[in-house]
Amino acid sequence: MKPAAKNSLTPLPMKARMKVPRQLMPEQPANERNKNFSEVNLGYSPELAQQEALRCLECAKPTCTVNCPVGVKVKEFVELIVAGDFLGAAAKIREDNVLPAVTGRVCPQEDHCEGKCLLSKKVKPLGVGYLERFVADYEQRMGTHVLPNVPPTGKKVAVVGSGPSGLTVAGDLIQKGHKVRVFEALHELGGVLVYGIPEFRLPKHIIRQQLDYMRRMGVEFETNVVVGRTVTLDELMQEEGYDAVYIGTGAGLPQFMGIPGEHLNGVYSANEFLTRINLMKAYKFPAYDEPMLDLNGKDVAVIGGGNTALDAIRSALRLGARKAYVLYRRSEAEMPARAEEVHHARQEGIDFQMLTAPVELLSDGKGWMTGARCVRMELGEPDAQGRRRPIPLSGSEFDLPLSVAIMAIGTTANPIVQSTTPGLGTNKRGYIQADSETQRTTRQGVFAGGDIVTGAATVILAMGAGRRAARSIHDYLTTGQW
Numbered sequence: 001m002k003p004a005a006k007n008s009l010t011p012l013p014m015k016a017r018m019k020v021p022r023q024l025m026p027e028q029p030a031n032e033r034n035k036n037f038s039e040v041n042l043g044y045s046p047e048l049a050q051q052e053a054l055r056c057l058e059c060a061k062p063t064c065t066v067n068c069p070v071g072v073k074v075k076e077f078v079e080l081i082v083a084g085d086f087l088g089a090a091a092k093i094r095e096d097n098v099l100p101a102v103t104g105r106v107c108p109q110e111d112h113c114e115g116k117c118l119l120s121k122k123v124k125p126l127g128v129g130y131l132e133r134f135v136a137d138y139e140q141r142m143g144t145h146v147l148p149n150v151p152p153t154g155k156k157v158a159v160v161g162s163g164p165s166g167l168t169v170a171g172d173l174i175q176k177g178h179k180v181r182v183f184e185a186l187h188e189l190g191g192v193l194v195y196g197i198p199e200f201r202l203p204k205h206i207i208r209q210q211l212d213y214m215r216r217m218g219v220e221f222e223t224n225v226v227v228g229r230t231v232t233l234d235e236l237m238q239e240e241g242y243d244a245v246y247i248g249t250g251a252g253l254p255q256f257m258g259i260p261g262e263h264l265n266g267v268y269s270a271n272e273f274l275t276r277i278n279l280m281k282a283y284k285f286p287a288y289d290e291p292m293l294d295l296n297g298k299d300v301a302v303i304g305g306g307n308t309a310l311d312a313i314r315s316a317l318r319l320g321a322r323k324a325y326v327l328y329r330r331s332e333a334e335m336p337a338r339a340e341e342v343h344h345a346r347q348e349g350i351d352f353q354m355l356t357a358p359v360e361l362l363s364d365g366k367g368w369m370t371g372a373r374c375v376r377m378e379l380g381e382p383d384a385q386g387r388r389r390p391i392p393l394s395g396s397e398f399d400l401p402l403s404v405a406i407m408a409i410g411t412t413a414n415p416i417v418q419s420t421t422p423g424l425g426t427n428k429r430g431y432i433q434a435d436s437e438t439q440r441t442t443r444q445g446v447f448a449g450g451d452i453v454t455g456a457a458t459v460i461l462a463m464g465a466g467r468r469a470a471r472s473i474h475d476y477l478t479t480g481q482w
């Protein structure tokens with residue numbers, strides 16, 4: 001396809017920029033989208049993108065870039081949008097971010113670029129995420145990715161795990177001329193981006209396009225390889241000749257509350273629930289049938305307040321749930337989910353029961369769950385992380401009838417690689433120890449980053465770790481110094 005004719009706009013005087021309202025993201029109407037898995041946000045048109053880009057104040061010291069874990073040059077790519085050079089803008093983002101169509105959709109911009117945007121002192125911040133998504137999608141439609149052309153170094157790097165941190169390492173190192181092979185335990189590539197985040201927020205074709213681009217750059221992928229079982233990390237280095245290894249295995253082991261009744265039929269971890277929807281294709285109903293997820297007419301609750309919780313409950317609603325509750329033990333101010341997802345979930349009809357936690361899951365006596373006994377909470381003093389601690393209110397117990405409860409209270413490290421790699425240091429929670437600047441582990445030639453080091457965090461933080469790791473792997477491979 002030929003790129004659209006350039007439509008360069010003249011930048012506005014500073015004061016006028018503040019007067020342009022933030023351009024709304026077109027979206028599917030809430031009462032339609034809560035019955036399908038198609039994407040909620042529909043994306044900016046070129047006209048909307050340019051109007052939004054005109055709002056940028058072009059700060060001398062752009063705090064948006066400083067606060068981006070991968071350092072995307074926001075001011076520069078936004079200027080290119082104003083100038084009508086959308087492909088140039090995409091190329092500018094790609095200098096720092098190998099997954100712009102992903103981060104444009106799921107990054108918690110309010111905590112990074114948009115949270116620090118100078119505009120937000122007076123009006124709404126620049127829609128950096130929406131603009132990033134626009135140019136990434138535009139570039140994809142035009143099919144004009146520029147492939148890097150670098151001489152091979154003869155060095156080989158193994159990347160364990162194909163989530164955003166592993167993909168970032170692979171994308172950065174292939175551009176330095178190293179041979180890169182990604183080993184993935186599952187049959188699908190993409191980590192949480194594919195098996196966790198649902199189609200209505202991050203369509204799978206977006207990940208596939210990014211993966212195709214990486215393949216064309218020369219990255220090799222091998223699925224169904226559980227490092228630590230199929231092959232050990234030592235075998236990769238000593239027998240298969242990898243000069244360095246990056247571990248980006250995520251934190252996918254679900255946690256449960258330890259309350260009575262969690263063994264009952266109808267209780268899922270969010271991880272299992274979302275994996276069934278995403279990888280067993282329940283989201284393509286009625287073409288694919290996943291009988292365990294026939295939620296028609298059932299009352300469903302998710303326990304938790306993060307992105308995972310909202311993804312699970314919004315999916316349950318789309319699969320036919322009659323009532324769909326979020327049970328969260330703190331208040332909305334403490335919810336870790338992205339602000340946009342909370343807003344969308346409310347519009348779709350999710351019932352938020354704040355300051356509420358289950359203490360027992362109730363049974364019909366035949367092994368099936370019939371409800372949750374809950375208590376109301378109040379917030380006390382801040383805990384070690386600075387979040388106010390929930391305290392049960394005595395006498396506040398009540399029973400909520402439910403057929404399905406989904407636990408989304410957090411995940412932890414899967415121990416397979418750590419337990420099969422002698423000398424690889426871990427902390428007391430089982431996460432891999434890695435230097436926060438270089439991502440080096442306690443084993444020479446082995447680097448780690450993303451959720452397997454920090455615990456469950458965000459896509460952009462995992463990518464930031466991947467970038468730092470790629471830089472230090474390159475240093476290690478080119479200088480030989482550890």
Ligand SMILES: Cc1cc2nc3c(=O)[nH]c(=O)nc-3n(C[C@H](O)[C@H](O)[C@H](O)COP(=O)(O)OP(=O)(O)OC[C@H]3O[C@@H](n4cnc5c(N)ncnc54)[C@H](O)[C@@H]3O)c2cc1C
Nearest residue numbers: 161163164165185191192196227250307450451457458459
């Ligand atoms: C449902 C859900 C929604 C989320 N929504 C958001 C959001 O909107 N915004 C946001 O910023 N963050 C979100 N997050 C968090 C974000 O997805 C993670 O922080 C991020 O994916 C971590 O990236 P990672 O590369 O470290 O690990 P992962 O994405 O977990 O990828 C790790 C990969 O390693 C593979 N693996 C594990 N062990 C092995 C092994 N032994 N051998 C080979 N491969 C292995 C796994 O199968 C997986 O594919 C969400 C998380 C979940 C679960």
